[in-house]
Amino acid sequence: DGGITQSPKYLFRKEGQNVTLSCEQNLNHDAMYWYRQDPGQGLRLIYYSQIVNDFQKGDIAEGYSVSREKKESFPLTVTSAQKNPTAFYLCASSIDSFYGYTFGSGTRLTVV
Amino acid sequence: AQKVTQAQTEISVVEKEDVTLDCVYETRDTTYYLFWYKQPPSGELVFLIRRNSFDEQNEISGRYSWNFQKSTSSFNFTITASQVVDSAVYFCALSVPGANNLFFGTGTRLTVIP
Numbered sequence: 001d002g003g004i005t006q007s008p009k010y011l012f013r014k015e016g017q018n019v020t021l022s023c024e025q026n027l028n029h030d031a032m033y034w035y036r037q038d039p040g041q042g043l044r045l046i047y048y049s050q051i052v053n054d055f056q057k058g059d060i061a062e063g064y065s066v067s068r069e070k071k072e073s074f075p076l077t078v079t080s081a082q083k084n085p086t087a088f089y090l091c092a093s094s095i096d097s098f099y100g101y102t103f104g105s106g107t108r109l110t111v112v
Numbered sequence: 113a114q115k116v117t118q119a120q121t122e123i124s125v126v127e128k129e130d131v132t133l134d135c136v137y138e139t140r141d142t143t144y145y146l147f148w149y150k151q152p153p154s155g156e157l158v159f160l161i162r163r164n165s166f167d168e169q170n171e172i173s174g175r176y177s178w179n180f181q182k183s184t185s186s187f188n189f190t191i192t193a194s195q196v197v198d199s200a201v202y203f204c205a206l207s208v209p210g211a212n213n214l215f216f217g218t219g220t221r222l223t224v225i226p
Contacts (some may be wrong), residue, residue, distance in 0.1 A: 031212075033213075040121070040218060040219075041218060042203065042216040042217055042218040042219055043203070043214075043216045045213050048212050048213070050212065056212070058213065088155060090155075090157065092157075097207055097211060097212050097213055097214060098145060098207045098208070098209050098210075098211075099145065099162070099207070100145065100147050100159060100162050100205075100207065100214065101157075101159075101214060102159070103149075103156055103157040103158075104156065105154060105155055105156040106155040106156060108155070
């Protein structure tokens with residue numbers, strides 16, 4: 001079945017460490033996105049990529065980095081520069097954002 | 113600028129009651145899509161419906177129905193005869209051409225009490 005796989009589901013990180021969240025899709029979608037979800041704040045766009053080897057900052061890109069070396073994969077690195085990284089992270093893909101997204105099941109990151 | 117407002121933060125209903133979730137949107141674009149997504153406790157956002165700006169026909173899918181009114185910039189979602197499995201956070205969202213983003217409301221947490 002086609003879909004988006006995010007791993008791991010839960011992730012714990014010590015302060016000062018970088019951590020990478022995985023996102024893989026087999027939907028043959030060109031565009032991929034990373035969102036952050038905090039309680040009561042909806043979803044905020046971190047980064048998006050419309051094509052391999054190209055990506056753009058979203059509304060809250062500071063402290064995050066991404067790569068898009070393959071069409072199927074769009075990993076997100078939460079760096080030590082991100083001051084408040086504890087959140088739920090959702091990856092999505094689409095043919096075009098105008099038509100909506102397919103979402104992964106999310107990764108819950110906790111800084112300990 | 114685009115904006116989606118879901119004024120109801122939390123709603124609780126008793127099973128079998130009907131419930132309406134409100135969504136008000138703002139955009140200057142004449143072409144846009146509106147969406148509803150369901151987020152159960154597992155976390156994944158599940159697509160429920162997409163409606164384009166030129167189609168104001170209401171839609172019914174089983175116990176779910178949607179009322180789109182451009183005159184009031186609203187896209188409300190009604191669940192008839194609610195069930196415990198309907199308990200989730202529901203998000204309304206808006207897309208416009210070229211934005212490379214879906215604009216989400218802050219969500220409404222629905223709790224259906226057995």
